[in-house]
Amino acid sequence: MSSSEAREARAGVEVRLENLQRRYAATTALNGLSLTMAPGELVALLGPSGCGKTTALRLLAGLEEADSGRVIIAGRDVTNVPANRRDVGMVFQAYSLFPHMTARQNVEFGLQLHKVGPGERRERAGEVLELVGLSAHANKFAHQMSGGQQQRVALARALAIRPKVLLLDEPLSALDAKVRSRLRDEIRRVQLEVGITTLFVTHDQEEALAIADRVGVMQAGKLEQLGPPMEIYSRPATPFVAEFVGLTNRIPGEVKFGSVEVRGTQLPLVQKDVPTGPAVALVRPEAVTITGDGGMSDGPLVGTVIAVAFLGATSRVTVDLGDITVLAQLPTSAAAEHPAGTKVKLALRPDPVLVDIHN
Amino acid sequence: MRRSRQIKLQVFRGIVFLVMGAFFLVPIAAMFEFSTRGNSVTAPRTLVAWTNIFKTPDLVDAITASLELAVITSVAMLVLLLPTMVWVRLRLPSLHRVVEFLCLLPITIPAIALVVGIFPINRWMRINISDSILMLSFFYVILVMPYSYRALDAGLAAIDIKTLSEAARSLGAGWSTVMLRVIVPNMSSAILNASLLSVAVVLGEYTFANLLTYENLQVAIAYVGLVSAGTSIAVAVASLLFAFVLLMILSFVGRPRERMARAEEPIVPK
Amino acid sequence: MPLNWLGATPYFAYVGLFLLLPTVLLAVGAFVDKDGHPTLANVTAIGQPYLLKTFVGSTVISLVSALVGAIAGAMLAYAVATGNPRGALRRVVTSAAGVFAQFGGVTLVFAFIATLGTVGLVTVFLKDHGIDIFPNGVWLYEPSGLTLIYTYFQIPLMVLVFLPALDGIRPQWREATESMGGSAWHYWRYVAGPLLAPAFLGSTLLLFANAFSAYATAAVLITQGGVLVPLQISALFTSETGQAQPGLAKALALAMVAIVTIVMLLYTLLQRRTSRWLR
Numbered sequence: 053m054s055s056s057e058a059r060e061a062r063a064g065v066e067v068r069l070e071n072l073q074r075r076y077a078a079t080t081a082l083n084g085l086s087l088t089m090a091p092g093e094l095v096a097l098l099g100p101s102g103c104g105k106t107t108a109l110r111l112l113a114g115l116e117e118a119d120s121g122r123v124i125i126a127g128r129d130v131t132n133v134p135a136n137r138r139d140v141g142m143v144f145q146a147y148s149l150f151p152h153m154t155a156r157q158n159v160e161f162g163l164q165l166h167k168v169g170p171g172e173r174r175e176r177a178g179e180v181l182e183l184v185g186l187s188a189h190a191n192k193f194a195h196q197m198s199g200g201q202q203q204r205v206a207l208a209r210a211l212a213i214r215p216k217v218l219l220l221d222e223p224l225s226a227l228d229a230k231v232r233s234r235l236r237d238e239i240r241r242v243q244l245e246v247g248i249t250t251l252f253v254t255h256d257q258e259e260a261l262a263i264a265d266r267v268g269v270m271q272a273g274k275l276e277q278l279g280p281p282m283e284i285y286s287r288p289a290t291p292f293v294a295e296f297v298g299l300t301n302r303i304p305g306e307v308k309f310g311s312v313e314v315r316g317t318q319l320p321l322v323q324k325d326v327p328t329g330p331a332v333a334l335v336r337p338e339a340v341t342i343t344g345d346g347g348m349s350d351g352p353l354v355g356t357v358i359a360v361a362f363l364g365a366t367s368r369v370t371v372d373l374g375d376i377t378v379l380a381q382l383p384t385s386a387a388a389e390h391p392a393g394t395k396v397k398l399a400l401r402p403d404p405v406l407v408d409i410h411n
Numbered sequence: 412m413r414r415s416r417q418i419k420l421q422v423f424r425g426i427v428f429l430v431m432g433a434f435f436l437v438p439i440a441a442m443f444e445f446s447t448r449g450n451s452v453t454a455p456r457t458l459v460a461w462t463n464i465f466k467t468p469d470l471v472d473a474i475t476a477s478l479e480l481a482v483i484t485s486v487a488m489l490v491l492l493l494p495t496m497v498w499v500r501l502r503l504p505s506l507h508r509v510v511e512f513l514c515l516l517p518i519t520i521p522a523i524a525l526v527v528g529i530f531p532i533n534r535w536m537r538i539n540i541s542d543s544i545l546m547l548s549f550f551y552v553i554l555v556m557p558y559s560y561r562a563l564d565a566g567l568a569a570i571d572i573k574t575l576s577e578a579a580r581s582l583g584a585g586w587s588t589v590m591l592r593v594i595v596p597n598m599s600s601a602i603l604n605a606s607l608l609s610v611a612v613v614l615g616e617y618t619f620a621n622l623l624t625y626e627n628l629q630v631a632i633a634y635v636g637l638v639s640a641g642t643s644i645a646v647a648v649a650s651l652l653f654a655f656v657l658l659m660i661l662s663f664v665g666r667p668r669e670r671m672a673r674a675e676e677p678i679v680p681k
Numbered sequence: 682m683p684l685n686w687l688g689a690t691p692y693f694a695y696v697g698l699f700l701l702l703p704t705v706l707l708a709v710g711a712f713v714d715k716d717g718h719p720t721l722a723n724v725t726a727i728g729q730p731y732l733l734k735t736f737v738g739s740t741v742i743s744l745v746s747a748l749v750g751a752i753a754g755a756m757l758a759y760a761v762a763t764g765n766p767r768g769a770l771r772r773v774v775t776s777a778a779g780v781f782a783q784f785g786g787v788t789l790v791f792a793f794i795a796t797l798g799t800v801g802l803v804t805v806f807l808k809d810h811g812i813d814i815f816p817n818g819v820w821l822y823e824p825s826g827l828t829l830i831y832t833y834f835q836i837p838l839m840v841l842v843f844l845p846a847l848d849g850i851r852p853q854w855r856e857a858t859e860s861m862g863g864s865a866w867h868y869w870r871y872v873a874g875p876l877l878a879p880a881f882l883g884s885t886l887l888l889f890a891n892a893f894s895a896y897a898t899a900a901v902l903i904t905q906g907g908v909l910v911p912l913q914i915s916a917l918f919t920s921e922t923g924q925a926q927p928g929l930a931k932a933l934a935l936a937m938v939a940i941v942t943i944v945m946l947l948y949t950l951l952q953r954r955t956s957r958w959l960r
Binding site: 213 | 854856857859860863864867872876957959
Binding site for chain 3: 420636
């Protein structure tokens with residue numbers, strides 16, 4: 053099912069966060085966060101620890117109260133509604149399964165709280181365990197399951213009561229790398245199948261970009277940029293986003309007449325109103341190409357290859373230009389022609405770049 | 412957490428700490444108060460009860476005896492337990508469970524029951540070895556074993572005995588050098604803990620001394636109490652302060668791991 | 682490697698002589714009469730009404746002080762667990778618990794006499810305000826007074842033993858319950874309650890064993906023998922009945938050991954369950 057077809061099949065609800073503020077003692081965790089999530093959409097909140105993404109999730113869940121602002125789920129203002137009446141499903145980072153209950157009992161617990169009869173409970177629990185692929189483990193306890201299995205049970209448990217919104221608080225952070233990527237796709241598959249509006253909080257940009265419909269990059273309690281993964285990656289709106297998401301080369305240059313001159317190349321600017329003077333250009337490795345071997349020439353973009361990192365279809369080449377080191381990302385076949393130790397000449401694609409004038 | 416729930420929780424905590432604080436501190440305050448009372452209700456505060464301590468020879472003897480017992484027991488405990496525990500870890504790992512069981516066994520045997528079985532042994536020792544109160548230290552080593560074992564075990568677990576001793580031996584050290592210059596210095600806080608615990612137990616011990624008819628500190632306090640309540644309470648306060656200081660040192664010296672192990676089971680009063 | 686075993690000999694010899702031998706003497710002596718012949722008379726003698734009453738007395742006092750100590754201690758532990766885990770308050774309370782749990786025997790009795798005795802601080806204070814706490818006689822020196830004094834070290838012991846279990850309760854369990862629509866009652870009834878029950882029960886058992894074994898406090902406080910098993914044993918040491926029936930004290934001691942051992946075994950089993958759930 054493609055992403056657009058899936059979008060039509062969804063039947064989720066709209067979620068709105070309006071200007072949420074939250075302070076703890078001296079720190080401001082959330083500084084006016086506003087976000088509208090379309091029905092059935094998976095929005096990932098991405099940022100470093102302390103940026104406020106978990107606070108935002110917990111305010112949406114009702115586990116904490118905002119100092120000001122509103123939370124609206126399916127058109128209903130739930131800002132003052134306690135967590136147990138908000139009809140949200142939550143998956144925590146770790147330790148959320150009740151250790152004294154089996155997987156099945158964990159999943160049935162929410163149904164029990166909603167006064168669903170035993171027969172229907174059993175059926176629904178079986179259904180949702182099947183959805184996450186753990187029917188065979190229904191009678192196991194938490195300590196008998198791996199981390200990945202526990203999180204899948206946690207997901208099943210959250211979905212069993214058919215909540216309006218699904219909230220995931222760094223669900224993969226406590227797992228091994230291998231398990232993480234598999235489970236991440238599982239979560240997305242389930243989310244699409246059920247069609248539920250989902251908020252996914254993570255500090256791992258690869259995760260966020262891989263599964264979200266839209267990514268919201270946060271820093272210090274504010275949303276720096278909100279948009280589809282492709283846009284966040286290739287058209288970052290601020291230096292923070294450019295450096296947090298994907299790799300970035302920081303190359304010093306000079307801003308003149310509305311563009312920035314970087315080592316002999318003129319590059320257009322993303323930002324308007326950048327003052328003339330020195331600045332650091334943020335250039336993606338994919339925008340750096342190798343035009344040939346250095347030969348006998350010299351120049352600002354001529355250097356020696358220090359290392360080649362094989363990443364599969366592409367490779368990342370680290371080039372020493374004397375005063376700085378630059379990363380270039382090219383198809384592996386092209387990179388193979390310039391192994392470590394060889395001299396190369398680089399070129400910068402004329403895409404608009406962001407500059408950082410603060411360091 | 413929602414604010415209303417947080418407020419309720421803080422109120423609950425406040426009340427609990429207040430009530431418990433009063434329950435535990437009032438008797439201590441009462442002891443201080445009692446020991447400084449004058450002759451009648453209107454008489455001024457006096458330290459007569461305290462100075463009387465030194466004027467009561469039985470009391471002074473008992474204090475000295477108990478302090479001596481404390482030191483001897485601590486030393487004997489270290490000499491017995493530490494080499495054995497190190498040896499078991501290095502050479503006899505299969506015996507680890509057995510030694511642990513035996514060291515922790517005295518916790519499950521009530522002192523009053525144990526002393527019934529000790530009585531004939533003690534009688535034999537009084538006749539054939541010595542009538543001195545210091546004979547008690549033989550039995551006290553057994554009583555302090557569970558607490559000292561825990562403290563020493565935590566200290567041993569924190570350092571890799573095997574690697575350290577093998578390194579030392581490969582450099583040519585004999586066993587006494589390994590013990591004294593490699594192991595002991597790395598376990599100083601665990602050893603201190605074990606010793607302080609032993610001292611606290613010995614100073615607070617009553618059952619064995621009473622039934623084996625020796626007059627140690629606690630027995631003497633009880634005895635003097637029949638005659639002069641004020642004086643014995645003064646001694647009691649003093650011994651309490653002393654034990655308190657010891658255990659406070661315990662809580663703040665020593666690595667966190669040892670602190671956790673110690674916090675699990677305190678000394679059980681007799 | 683037989684030579685290795687030599688290193689452990691001093692320890693085993695010592696423990697054998699001063700721990701195992703007395704235990705064996707106890708076990709054997711309970712089944713032997715004055716002339717050294719095997720008999721069950723000592724054990725059956727426990728069935729006598731006055732001795733059974735002693736066991737009942739010990740059990741009641743131990744049970745009551747264990748329950749009071751468990752409930753009060755659990756509340757105090759909860760108050761501590763819900764605070765800052767690295768805060769000063771927690772460190773002070775746990776250190777104090779370690780100190781007060783070991784506070785017992787002679788010193789404790791005198792502390793209570795100074796507080797609630799006939800001229801104790803609190804007694805006099807209340808009397809000055811018109812409240813007589815001893816309208817029917819001074820109960821401090823009776824079993825009820827002893828029970829009160831026992832709680833003074835039972836409560837701190839409970840805090841020390843139960844706190845780790847409370848620390849093992851993850852905040853995510855409460856939040857998960859809330860997000861699934863559960864109230865505080867649901868949380869305690871279906872999640873926290875069942876999870877803490879083994880730890881609570883085990884700790885109570887430990888408190889029971891603690892009180893049952895205690896001797897010094899009772900010995901100093903209560904002058905009439907025969908109220909508790911430990912007192913009965915010490916009375917036999919010095920009485921004529923004791924000389925005539927040396928095995929009786931041993932039988933009583935053995936019975937005590939048996940009871941405490943069973944309780945401690947149950948405690949260990951419950952601890953295992955707790956540590957599996959609340960690591």
